[in-house]
Amino acid sequence: KQEVTQIPAALSVPEGENLVLNCSFTDSAIYNLQWFRQDPGKGLTSLLLIQSSQREQTSGRLNASLDKSSGRSTLYIAASQPGDSATYLCAPYGYGGATNKLIFGTGTLLAVQP
Amino acid sequence: GAVVSQHPSRVICKSGTSVKIECRSLDFQATTMFWYRQFPKQSLMLMATSNEGSKATYEQGVEKDKFLINHASLTLSTLTVTSAHPEDSSFYICSAPPLSWASAGGYTFGSGTRLTVV
Numbered sequence: 001k002q003e004v005t006q007i008p009a010a011l012s013v014p015e016g017e018n019l020v021l022n023c024s025f026t027d028s029a030i031y032n033l034q035w036f037r038q039d040p041g042k043g044l045t046s047l048l049l050i051q052s053s054q055r056e057q058t059s060g061r062l063n064a065s066l067d068k069s070s071g072r073s074t075l076y077i078a079a080s081q082p083g084d085s086a087t088y089l090c091a092p093y094g095y096g097g098a099t100n101k102l103i104f105g106t107g108t109l110l111a112v113q114p
Numbered sequence: 115g116a117v118v119s120q121h122p123s124r125v126i127c128k129s130g131t132s133v134k135i136e137c138r139s140l141d142f143q144a145t146t147m148f149w150y151r152q153f154p155k156q157s158l159m160l161m162a163t164s165n166e167g168s169k170a171t172y173e174q175g176v177e178k179d180k181f182l183i184n185h186a187s188l189t190l191s192t193l194t195v196t197s198a199h200p201e202d203s204s205f206y207i208c209s210a211p212p213l214s215w216a217s218a219g220g221y222t223f224g225s226g227t228r229l230t231v232v
Contacts, residue, residue, distance in 0.1 A: 032212075034220045042226065043120075043207055044158075049220035089157065091221070100211055101148060102221055106157045 002027045004105035006090060012111040013080055021075040021108045023090035028071045030092040034102070035064050035075050037086040044089070048075070080112045116142050118210050120224025127198055127231055135193045135227045137208035144210040147191035148221075149183060152205040164191045198231040205229075 003026045013019055023033075031052050036044040048057045048064040050073070056065040063076040073090055087109050091102040117140040127133050137147055145166045150158040162172040162183050170183035180202075182194040195202050207226040212219050 032220065036223075041205075041228065044209075044223040046220050046222075093221075101160055101163065102209060103160065104157045 002030075002092065002103045004090065004092065004103055006088075006105040006108050008108060009106060010109040010111075012113060014113050015080060015082060017080050017112075018076070018078050019080055019110075021077070021088050021090075021110070023073040023075070023092075023105060025071045025073075025090075025092045027092075027094075028068050029094060030068060031094050031100075033064075033066050033073050033090060033092040035062075035073075036089045036091065038089060038107070039086050047088075077110075080110075082112045082114045085110055085112050116210065116213060116219055116222040118144075118208060118222050118224040120208055120227060122227060123225060124228045125230070127229070129199055129231055130197055132194055132196045133198055133229060135195075135206055135208075135229075137191045137193075137210075137224045139189045139210055142210075142213055143188035144191070145185075145188060146211055147185060148209045148211070149181075149191075149193050150207045150209065152207065152226075158207065161193075195229065198229070200231045203229055203231045 005024045007022045034049045035047040038044050050057050050066040061078040066073045087107045089104050089107045091104050119138045121136050147164045149161045151161050152158045161176045162170045164170045164183045164185040166185045172178050185191045208224045210222045
């Protein structure tokens with residue numbers, strides 16, 4: 001059964017800092033991994049999807065890497081802004097059967113102070 | 115990209131009544147839909163998987179008779195909370211899997227439903 005852990009659980013940084021969010025998972029036989037953000041009381045917004053054949057993906061100030069063999073992914077946020085404040089969730093998933101369910105960790109609650 | 119429309123966004127109901135939440139895939143056909151529940155300051159917990167044309171699959175510990183899931187068509191999946199009680203108050207959200215595993219789209223989520231039972 002896939003278990004997902006995200007470290008740190010909470011993070012507070014001043015505006016402008018670069019930061020790294022960590023995600024680890026127990027079952028490395030995954031296909032893809034997706035990073036999301038969730039604003040308080042809202043749904044999920046997909047940030048980045050790293051497919052099986054890729055090791056990283058970039059979108060603007062966000063960069064996500066994936067190391068399936070070690071069961072780890074990191075989300076790098078450059079030049080953080082107050083608008084980045086949210087909960088960040090990672091979710092690895094497999095292909096077909098029971099493994100295609102998205103299983104979430106507890107997330108990282110990020111607060112960027114102006 | 116793929117869009118999942120979820121309604122209602124908020125609902126307040128009296129204890130003992132039933133509430134239906136709908137998720138529609140707007141521009142694609144979703145043969146599968148995942149339903150999640152989220153308590154305050156906690157992560158999303160998978161409740162069940164709905165499959166068009168067959169019975170839903172429930173995760174361990176989820177009451178099938180309490181949370182009725184129906185996948186009536188290739189574009190509509192519904193979650194009905196029956197005989198709701200205050201402890202059922204939560205944030206419910208649906209998700210459709212990628213159109214193909216090789217696509218760059220990933221999972222698509224509805225906007226969620228905040229249920230409050232009074």
